[in-house]
Amino acid sequence: MAQIDLQLDKDKFLNDILNMANFIVSDVRGYSRYHFSEFLSMNQISDELYGICIDDEDILNLKPHLVNKLRKSQDSEYDKFCYFVGQNTDFLYELFKNTAEYFNKINFVPFNFNDCIRRFSQEDGKGIILDFYSQYSDKYYNIVKRYFDENRIESGYELGPFLAAIFVGAVPIKSGYIFTNEKVINSKFLSTIVHEFGHVIDAETFTFPQQKTLGIWEDALLEIPSTCFENIFVQQLTDKRIDYTGGLLLNNAIYLDLKESSEVLLETLKNESYCIDDEGDSLITTKDENDQEVEMFLPFREPLIYSLGNLFSLYFKELEKKDKVAFLKAFNNIITSRKEDSLENLICRLGVTPQDFATLKYVKSDIEENTMKLKKRFNYHS
Secondary structure, three states, X not given: OOEOOOOOOHHHHHHHHHHHHHHHXXXXXXXXXXXXXXXXXXXXXXXXXXXXXXOHHHHHHHOOOHHHHHHHHHHHHHHHHHHHXXXXXXXXXXXXXXXXXXXXXXXXXXXXXXXXXXXXXXXHHHHHHHHHHHOOOHHHHHHHHHHHHOOOEEOOOOOOOOOOEXXXXXXXXXXXXXXXXXXXXXXXXXXXHHHHHHHHHHHHXXXXXXXXXXXXXXXXXXXXXXXXXXHHHHHHHHHOOOOHHHHHHHHHHHHHHHXXXXXXXXXXXXXXXXXXXXXXXXEEEEEOOOOOEEEEEEEOHHHHHHHHHHHHHHHHHHXXXXXXXXXXXXXXXXXXXXXXXXXXXXXXOOOOOHHHHHOOOOOHHHHHHHHHHHHHHOOOOO
């Protein structure tokens, strides 16, 4: 009953890969590293799924200058990400210091009772996702429905141990595909797909129509659209009694990730001599148990983009509860301005001050309430 069986339209998928390759070769409107990297991702997936792929060496032979252009593009994205971090170091340090201290203060407890998460039939799961997005606009609903109708989702695809799902798409095909590790359809799977549909909506209402070339590496706010809808969806699982306990547990998992990421980021941001490498890790100088200076790598970019996404999403969730229209306006303003505007100005569009944002002023009660409900549900005593 709970097994997932979602498969791509193979012919459509292969044709889209061919169109992306032709777009890069023809160079009619220009291309970015985003176009090429997404082509490479889809091409690799095609090889793994069907044993069919385009030789990317053929493209590079036809475009010998492409390698240098892509390298310059990659360097530019790296520089822009580092510039964002440099411009906001003090604010980010204060934000993650307060976040880490807050979770320690309330003695936050992780609840790993995944067996208590509810399972659904595939049809019911699809209906829950469609009903969720129908609350916000016909456009969102129709985009999500099209991905189901056109078989743009592949389940049970082996992404690796640390990935639940990915979205791949690009301007040349004006659409994309979702791939997920998940093989069982439950509330966790639904929240994962809702997360990826946040990326889809971002791409299909903002990136593709406006032909934006926001580089994936440079975009420190990349995860805001996806975590926004994921956080709201998980909350509604509890509030609407779709899966009361599962919603509490999935919220708890989001908060745990925020706690752990904040602690890791703080280690970097309080270290004056850190630098970020081209893999997104930070190299810091610290002292070992013998008080000797040592260098070590810590993950940086990934915890940063997901933490910022989740922190923005906690405020989106509060705004959505009060006024769906105001929420959508703030959401669209932020995702469409994130390349041009400052971090603090984007925070102000949530209707909160940067200082209140940095202290989690309006969202602490939700975290504490969720934790209390779980303690009561599982009869937990510290």
